[in-house]
Amino acid sequence: MNARFFDNWTNQLRKGMLELCILNDIRNRRMYGYEIVRNLRKIEGLIISEGTIYPILSRLKRQGLVTTSIQDSPEGPPRKYYQLTQQGKDMVCQMNAYWQAIRNETDSIEKR
């Protein structure tokens, strides 16, 4: 029962965090899909299956938060690079501020 509760909770948390992490990952420079997966893979428990990243990137693109560009790669086929739009940059700032506020409040409750 406790394990199931924890699983549900982490699933919900992961869904929201994944978008925030992807947007933050490409915040300062453009990246190709696999590079984002590789970076996020380092955060333990964040990614269950790597294929979930691409549909999120695709959705972010449809929502106008991200743009893509194709560029040749010396190591193989041309790569698709993802980059934040201005709207995406504004959104990630807003999301970070919200997350920071939540985290501070959570910490203060925990320390009480």
Next chain:
Amino acid sequence: MKKLTNSAQNRLDKYLSQTRTSLHACTSVDADEVERDIRDHIETELQGMSEPVSLKDLEAVLDRLGSPSQWVPEEELSWWRKIILRLRTGPEDWRLAYICFGLFILAFLLVGRLSFIVLLLASFCVSRAVLSMAKEPEELSGKKWLIYPPLFVIYTPVFFFILLWPLVVLYGLTLELGHSGHPYEMSMGLTRIPYTSTRSGGVSGVLIALIIMGFWWTVLGIIGCIGPHLFKAIFRPFADKFKRKWAGLLLGIGLLLIIVCLGGWLLFTASSGHFMHRGFLRPF
């Protein structure tokens, strides 16, 4: 693209084809773009591996990548498309769950015919297959609602039969002896057991039946204590939390039943003999 072995190439083609089929119903996602993403991802993952890449190595990459159906943005699909999509392209366990529920419904539409039993058993077998595919009960999630009904319908009579079959046998035995299924005739049948009289037959019969039941529950309790996995395997997943102490409880009840009923039966036959001696009751 890196060179793959034939089996690995077939596996990749199948994965891509499943992804394309999944995306067929989806208008907002470009299937070509998704395929390019998948190919790029796999290509980068396989860098540094010796050619041709084996099926095992590719399988590891695809496992990390996840199911082909996850590329579809579910929020964009209507509920009926979700169901059709799961039937057509979903993971095998979901398809099986839908087939299981379909067979179950069909069985009840044909109730009263032989096909009812056949379809119900087929539905039961499919639901057990779904259970076998789930490594953990948590993996079943929403599939429970599709696979539990046939399990419940089959398990319930099986459970009561395992628990109470001696009564069924005794009923048959008394039918044989009493030539009738009437309760009075049944008790008369039991009176044929030595040391019981016609009048006391009913009570003695019930006591003997309870002793036999007690004996069977004791055996069942011992089996449960020795191998609780047997019960878990038969009644999976409802008995997943079956514990030895429950088998011990059944064993205790069985022993108690034997002691109490045997004592009662001995006392009763002794007192009946006393009455017979006095001529109140005629011996059988």
